[in-house]
Amino acid sequence: MSVSRPDSQAAAPSIDGLRLDAALQLLQRAGHEFPDGPRDAAWLQKVLDALCDLSSRDALTGLANRRQFELALDREADRVARAGEPALVLLLDIDHFKRVNDTYGHAAGDLVLQAVARTLQDCVRPMDTVARYGGEEFAIVLPNCPPAFAQAAAERVRRAVEAQAVSVSGGITLNVTLSAGGAFAPPWVRSSARLWIERADTQLYRAKAEGRNRTCLEPTAVSHVSAEERGMLFGVTLSTSLDEPNSSRPDSA
Amino acid sequence: MNAPDTLETPAAAPPGAPRARILAVTSGKGGVGKTFLSANLAAALARRGLRVLVLDADLGLANLDVVLNLHPKVTLHDVFTGRATLAQAVLPAPGGFSVLLAGSGLVEYSRLTPEVRDKLLAVINEVTPRFDIVLLDTGAGISDVVLYTVSLADEVLIVATPEPTSMTDAYATIKVLATQQGRRELKLIVNQVPRSGDGRAVAGQLRQVIDRFVAPPLGSAVDLALVGDVPIDAGVRDAVKKRQLVVESMPGTPAAQAIVALAARLSP
Numbered sequence: 001m002s003v004s005r006p007d008s009q010a011a012a013p014s015i016d017g018l019r020l021d022a023a024l025q026l027l028q029r030a031g032h033e034f035p036d037g038p039r040d041a042a043w044l045q046k047v048l049d050a051l052c053d054l055s056s057r058d059a060l061t062g063l064a065n066r067r068q069f070e071l072a073l074d075r076e077a078d079r080v081a082r083a084g085e086p087a088l089v090l091l092l093d094i095d096h097f098k099r100v101n102d103t104y105g106h107a108a109g110d111l112v113l114q115a116v117a118r119t120l121q122d123c124v125r126p127m128d129t130v131a132r133y134g135g136e137e138f139a140i141v142l143p144n145c146p147p148a149f150a151q152a153a154a155e156r157v158r159r160a161v162e163a164q165a166v167s168v169s170g171g172i173t174l175n176v177t178l179s180a181g182g183a184f185a186p187p188w189v190r191s192s193a194r195l196w197i198e199r200a201d202t203q204l205y206r207a208k209a210e211g212r213n214r215t216c217l218e219p220t221a222v223s224h225v226s227a228e229e230r231g232m233l234f235g236v237t238l239s240t241s242l243d244e245p246n247s248s249r250p251d252s253a
Numbered sequence: 254m255n256a257p258d259t260l261e262t263p264a265a266a267p268p269g270a271p272r273a274r275i276l277a278v279t280s281g282k283g284g285v286g287k288t289f290l291s292a293n294l295a296a297a298l299a300r301r302g303l304r305v306l307v308l309d310a311d312l313g314l315a316n317l318d319v320v321l322n323l324h325p326k327v328t329l330h331d332v333f334t335g336r337a338t339l340a341q342a343v344l345p346a347p348g349g350f351s352v353l354l355a356g357s358g359l360v361e362y363s364r365l366t367p368e369v370r371d372k373l374l375a376v377i378n379e380v381t382p383r384f385d386i387v388l389l390d391t392g393a394g395i396s397d398v399v400l401y402t403v404s405l406a407d408e409v410l411i412v413a414t415p416e417p418t419s420m421t422d423a424y425a426t427i428k429v430l431a432t433q434q435g436r437r438e439l440k441l442i443v444n445q446v447p448r449s450g451d452g453r454a455v456a457g458q459l460r461q462v463i464d465r466f467v468a469p470p471l472g473s474a475v476d477l478a479l480v481g482d483v484p485i486d487a488g489v490r491d492a493v494k495k496r497q498l499v500v501e502s503m504p505g506t507p508a509a510q511a512i513v514a515l516a517a518r519l520s521p
Binding site for chain 1: 365367370395397404417420421424425426428429432433434435458459461462465466470471472473
């Protein structure tokens, strides 16, 4: 196996002839700190880093964009498969967002999106990745989130958005709600991030269908069988051939 | 349509190359005849000209060797620790199929660690190109080792008896596999039925509860296909005591014939 050593490489090529105007203009417009200092390789590295950052963020909200989110999700799916730690993905969609745009205009809609983005970011841990997934759809991946806390985590986000008032022009304040769907990556099993997102999307669809402004999580694997399930399992046709059709039946003897 | 309908796929399947269909045989409850069925089913499948391997995936309390009256010198443990090659550990079994025995006392593998996960996966990836069918005889219960083993399979065979405890555990297993692994198609074998055909009632009961409690929150149907049932048979008791395969030693018995019929239904 050959290993290339940095000190054996040719001297760094001059960056004098590179066309950087468009890149620098983009960075300036996006509000990036302009790299100071001599225009050498280290300076160019800073420009590249800034461009990477720019291409992984959503322009309106500053959240991770879909590209960046899918990278994070792939990484997390792989980690869950190897280490067996639970990880949750949430898909969140602002309820009746079209009404905001249609009634108050797109500028108001943008303010709502920005406000919701800030709230989502405030509600999660630093290790969680919040992204703008589509128009009014957001996604959060929560690594190492035990199923016992999932509902609370999702509800915290939903309630924070519900409680938030967004001021738009003309002294109007708007309140929006969101629906959330969540699913866990199956521990130990290699799966694809796409299927993981699809399962969360199924739950988001359920949350919408059940009346919006709510969170639906895919049930986690529980091996517990409730009395109701047990009753149905033995209650009907088999009951005649079983000694104890209902285990909770009081002993008459 | 098997693997494509499940949400999760086994890791690192050899790309394109022909490989064995992997069937996990699991039950939730122990003592329902899972290992007995795996061994006899393997023999019946082998008779149909298929290359069959039974992998004893009950890493903690293996007993396939007992059922088959084998005294293996080389086991999965030796493969895991590098003391033997896989080729040395794959042994011929009476009945014309191959076995890879865990050997009892693999207590250190009874919990799933990344090491166990990777070793088991490597073993399965290595054996699948050489067989037509690999039966994974899992341990009892719904431990993470059992769930992981099942996750490597293309299809899952749930073994249950009409006993309430067995049906409850089979149902719990189905519930976990559907919710955690995204399984939407499962197969059922009902063992120890009083009369041939009684399996239909057991399958019907399970389906009813699945439709009512498991499928709705998942937003999709979970299909439980009955492969068949195996009647209670004095021949089985005799064969088990003598540590023989019922399909070999008593092919005329109702149980043996039922198992031969199962093999036909499971064949490609």
